[in-house]
Amino acid sequence: MKLSLYIAKRYLFAKKSRNAINVISGVSVAGVAVGTMALIIILSVFNGLELMVTSIFNTFDPDLKITAAEGKTFVPDTSKLELMAKVDGVSCYSLTLEENALLKYGDRQFIGTIKGVDDNYVKVTDINNSMWEGEFVLSSENQRPWAVPGLGVAQYLGLRINFITPLFIYVPRPGAGSTLNPEDAFSRKYIFPSGIFQIEQSYDSKYVYLPLGFTRELIQNEEGISSIEIKFNANADLKRVQRNVSSIFGKDHIVQNRYEQQEIFYKVMRSERLAIFFILTLIIVIASFNIVGSLTMLIIEKERDIEILRSLGADNNLIRKIFIFEGWLISIIGAIAGMILGFIVCWLQQTYGIVKLNSATLIIDAYPVLMKLKDFIIVPATVLMIGYWAAWYPVRYLTKKYLSKDEKKS
DSSP, X not given: OHHHHHHHHHHHHSOOSSHHHHHHHHHHHHHHHHHHHHHHHHHHHHHHHHHHHHXXXXXXXXXXXXXXSSSSOBOOOHHHHHHHHTSTTEEEEEEEEEEEEEEEETTEEEEEEEEEEOTTHHHHSOGXXXXXXXXXXXXXXXXXXXXXXXXXXXXXXXXXXXXXXXXXXXXXXXXXXXXXXXXXXXXXXXXXXXXXXXXXXXXXXXXXXXXXXXXHHXXXXXXXXXXXXXXXXXXXXXXXXXXXXXXXXXXXXXXXXXXXXXXXXXXXXXXXXXXXHHXXXXXXXXXXXXXXXXXXXXXXXXXXHHHHHHXXXXXXXXXXXXXXXXXXXXXXXXXXXXXXXXXXXXXXXXXXXXXXXXXXXXXXXXXXXXXXXXXXXXXXXXXXXXXXXXXXXXXXXXXXXXXXXXXXXX
16 A cells, blocks of 8 residues: 555656646646535534524523413413422523513504513523613512513614603403404503613514513413423533423423424524535535546556556556545545635634625624534545545546556557
């Protein structure tokens, strides 16, 4: 193997009689390098986007969420809540109640979702760290209720924290049916905002946080809740905690972790990542066709060398290894160059944010990039495997052809 590799390196870097062979070899290296660089960059961008969106979801979504298997609300069983609180790994929990509502501020109206939460909610999520204006305060010392709308809702209504103009909330009365007076069909309350949060457009343009008691009075549902949201301890076994909580609440409730709460998004993200990987891999396969052309011309040029090697005692296996290593070296050089270039581009984007995002709804202004070690292992392994097969088939075919000629001559 050392001899075949040594000869292959000499063939690769030595000057050929036909300049076209050097050009085709250079094009082969460049094609593999560009494909490898593109794979590294694209996968790193997907890693960055996934991390960014996951951090956004983690601000709003709890570690574990319990909802009713049927219906919008359910009445929590006190004994089950006590058992759940004692589960190893559960840090705290919060009761929440959601309902669609008509929001009115001054002359403007907006249909959004009110979410009533208890005092533990700020311990379960990081919503208090996502305030655009004001503070996440839902009740004061004198038990006065406050609201915290999203930035999208506030901008649509023209809402600001001024404690002069109240926010009116209208919710359909349960069992009101049709009535001649529209006001009799709605339960109405007003409240003043204490802050405005900003997470992501889909949340900011939908939710208004309210105290749980205030929401229950407005909806006229004194005991029901929409969900129980749970926060884990730092060293909790996620699967085991979910399994224990599910056994407590039974089949009448759905217990979802963070991945299951946003399952569609994560599946789409992974499918897109896999599709892009295969598309760029196909481009590398096409670029590797240049290796076939380079090896074909090299074998034709080195026909005399093949005869000399055979006369010196080289067997067919050694001669094939020489040209297989020749093709593989092209892939190795291209893969190494591509990884270095990909690393440099990703580092520049991470450090300086060269490529900007033209979106005012995101909290970052440049494409996020996250380099992972596994990408720098999977990508070159894929490239080298493609390079090996791109070299193996033409070498096997052409050397068989020329070696058979030499055998007949002898």
